[in-house]
Amino acid sequence: MIRLLFYAVIFYICYRLIKGPVAFFLKGRIKSEDSDESGLADAEMIKDPQCGAYFMKQKGVQARIGGKTFYFCSESCRDKFLKR
Numbered sequence: 001m002i003r004l005l006f007y008a009v010i011f012y013i014c015y016r017l018i019k020g021p022v023a024f025f026l027k028g029r030i031k032s033e034d035s036d037e038s039g040l041a042d043a044e045m046i047k048d049p050q051c052g053a054y055f056m057k058q059k060g061v062q063a064r065i066g067g068k069t070f071y072f073c074s075e076s077c078r079d080k081f082l083k084r
């Protein structure tokens with residue numbers, strides 16, 4: 001009877017050892033699928049630091065200020081931000 005309990009424990013440990021990596025693998029797969037979707041860098045939505053509007057990065061106005069690159073929804077927003 002004790003022997004049976006011992007096998008049950010071994011079986012449980014094996015089950016946990018197998019289940020752990022499988023769950024990890026599945027999580028990794030879901031994560032990589034997510035990163036594939038967000039890999040469309042050109043279609044990225046970013047926030048205008050001046051007016052707070054969200055717009056497509058590729059359609060924004062780019063400006064380098066103090067070594068940092070900022071994106072604005074329009075040239076007028078960029079000018080306002082520069083004057084600030």
Ligand SMILES: [Zn+2]
Nearest residue numbers: 048051073077
């Ligand atoms: Zn704006």
